[in-house]
Amino acid sequence: MAQHHKAVVKSVLSGDTVILRGKPRPNGPPAERLLALSNVQAPRLGNASRDDEQFAFGAREYLRKLLVGKEVTFVPEYTISTINPPREYGSILLANGDNVAHLGVQQGWLKVREGKSKSNQDDEAHEQELNELRLLEEEAQLTKRGQWNTDIDGSRQVSYTMEKDARSFLNTYKGKPLDAIIEQVRDASTYRVLLILPDQSQQIITLFLSGIKAPSCKRDNLPSDQTDTTPSEPFGEEAKYFVEVRLLQRGVKVILEGISQGGSQNFVGSIQHPAGNISELLLANGMAKCVDWSITMTTGGPLALRKAEKVAKDKKLRIWKDFVAKEKINDSEFDAQVIKIVTGDTIVVKTKNGTERKLQLASIKQAPRGTGSTAPGGSAKSRDVKEVGYQFEAREFLRKKLIGKQVHVVIDYKKPAQDGFEAKDCATVTLGNNNIAQQLLEKGLATAIRHRKDDDNRSHHYDQLLIAETKAQEQQKGVHSTKGQPIVRIVDASENMTKARQFLTSLKRNQRQVAVVDHVANGSRLFLWIPKENCRLSFVLAGIRAPRVGKNASEKSEPFGPEALAFVTEQCLQHDVEVEIDNVDKTGAFIGNLFIGGNNLAIELLNKGYATVHEYSANESRYANQFFGAERNAKESRQGLWENAQFEDEQQEQQATISKAQEAVLQPRHEYIDIVISDMVSGSHFFVQVINPIEIKQLEVLMKDLTVYYKNRSEPASRPRVGDVVSAKFTEDDCWYRAKVRRVSAEGIEVLYIDYGNSETLPLSRIQPLASQFKSLKPQAQEAVLSFVKSPAKDADYGVECMERFHELTAGKQLVANVDARENGVLCLTVYDPVQSTSAEASINLEMVRDGQAIVTPKVRYAAAYPDIIKSLQEAENAARRERIGMFEYGDITATEDDF
Structure with missing residues (x-):
């Protein structure tokens, strides 16, 4: 009686031939055995040089789906040694006892092979076996099963080489899961794959797993007259076996992702299998490494592969057995x-x-x-x-x-x-x-x-x-x-004075230019790039002088020179800033004012005590009063250059008086006034006219007399000085108004209309000295701000929207305001619309905050006297932030009140 053996079917070569795999061995992959079914024959599969016989692929597929990966019982019967290599024949039984040859004949995929018995089986038993197979074959013929079905085409369209350009093929199917069968495992990351395309045609390709590389293996599919003398890399055979037991001749999905290195006809891709991702399994078990050149092609991204590799590294599995983790850098x-x-x-x-x-x-x-x-x-x-x-x-x-x-x-x-x-x-x-x-x-x-x-x-x-x-x-x-x-071409506008003057007119045309600080030489000299004009220039802050900094280690710096340089560098270097250009000096440097976050840098330096006022040039500036005030503040607080200055008793007494006045301000005030808004600077900064019937009447009379007085006068006016009160002819209506000179420059004379609060720059021809009879009435426009809140400047983000909302709330209305404080002549007001209410909860200040058009500034000096109002305003701001209203429409703004 023939001996029965157990084995697992590794692969199916054709409809009647399989490769069997024995039990695993401790020193390598298990032994393999080729076995053909006795007494039956399947159609022959083709190759690159010959076509399949009819129904050959169908017969192979039937046997593959029936047997691959399953444990079977096989009975070897005889070997034919006259062919090369010798072939062993026998029977294969499933776990339930069914004979595979009988099942194949019954389903019409195998034909009975007539002939005498070549095994030890006696002739009678052999004939009985053939008769049983013949009966099954007749049944398949009658029912038109398998290859006996004349209604279907038993051939297939298959390409063993890439007939068209591989890149075109990839572009057609890239990223699309394709049905496929793993025909051969060359190594754990390189496969011979049969693709079944959507039109049911088939394409044989070589596929490299994207993102990984497994150890190479000795080739075992070379022609019989060739041998591979290159040994397998460590763990190569183990990794190959690992893949074969899971994927070889299994139906999978293949996703093509790229072409292999070198532009060959081979492809890179991923394999999808219900049981898991083979790439991740190989990496997690230390049987492969991630490779950079293809990991970015991996469907789903490289993260899962890197995590799997890390698992193997941490455990020092197989190819990572000698791995040493990189030491973490201190303070990394x-x-x-x-x-x-x-x-x-x-x-x-x-x-x-x-x-x-x-x-x-x-x-x-x-x-x-x-x-x-x-x-x-x-x-x-x-x-x-x-x-x-x-x-x-x-x-x-x-x-x-x-x-x-x-x-x-x-x-x-x-x-x-x-x-x-x-x-x-x-x-x-x-x-x-x-x-x-x-x-x-x-x-x-x-x-x-x-x-x-x-x-x-x-x-x-x-x-x-x-x-x-x-x-x-x-x-x-x-x-x-x-x-x-x-x-990119950038012109050096400060190369010399002649070149600088060529740029001066265009740079002065717009009041403020956006610039980038390229370099800081000292506290008051910087190098700027002006993107709009595409020029680079040397820039000097007008009205101040900062201490010099030594050009090298041997040259001594002036006191607080390095501190001024460090301050400006931190504030400005490579930041976007705004500049106002006034003039150029004899070296080609441009003179003017620089603003960072809306703050005048010169004033910031003066407040810190890192600069002093240059009186002559400061007097020509519209910011003269602010310059002198900032320097005075630095002196009084002994900042920077003034830290060791000695003050006169008079100055100390004046400071004490100011301190007492400040303490008095901390008491809440109840000083209500009726006002109208005469001009706006921003959503929280404006000019008001206090409603006083007597003074209103006086202003009306003054305006009529002023118009009559200057109607026919054309006296040549001498050039006024900053601070002079003059009569100015307003551009829009050509009427004369009282005005105060803010700035005198080559562009013209900037004036502030003291009865209304608006301002403009005029030529000298529209300026006349103010006659004495028009000076008795005090200025009717008073500068004011909303108490405790602040809106962005007009030219900042949301500045226009804030002004428009403030205009909606106040335009054409007689309002009531409480004077909460007076700061350097500026009224700090809580403004109410009396038609609505005069309670803190209904103030226009609160409306602006609730609408997201202003932020709360609780650090103002007089805020401590109004805790309840501050609390209401902060609650309104929090609500605006939560509801993303106004300035907060894209979330919390990063700017602070100092940036407004």
């Missing part, structure tokens, strides 16, 4: 403020303890500099700059995105000093949830560094960086563009 993660952009991939940050650190963005490098670029002073004839390529765009992107912002820094690795370059900390920098390096790559403003396979000195978000670069390449952005490189 912290928050810091970006204070400078050095290049398109390098920044300087300041940590919370005040330490400055230079960081290079990990795993990226800035775009190359284009041919023809020049640096400032690169030409003997000109100091103009020409920059070709994307370095300028990269620096500008980083500056706009990061300068002055708080970022999170993770040091990924340290690059040692080499080839004359300094050592560098290479880090991942994130702003909120945004990886800055990733954003540079997405815009094509940098390229990813290609690290060696064994190099762990890389960004911990390296995969995302590669994905970002691939996206930019596909969209042909930045350095990946097929267009010519951009060229």
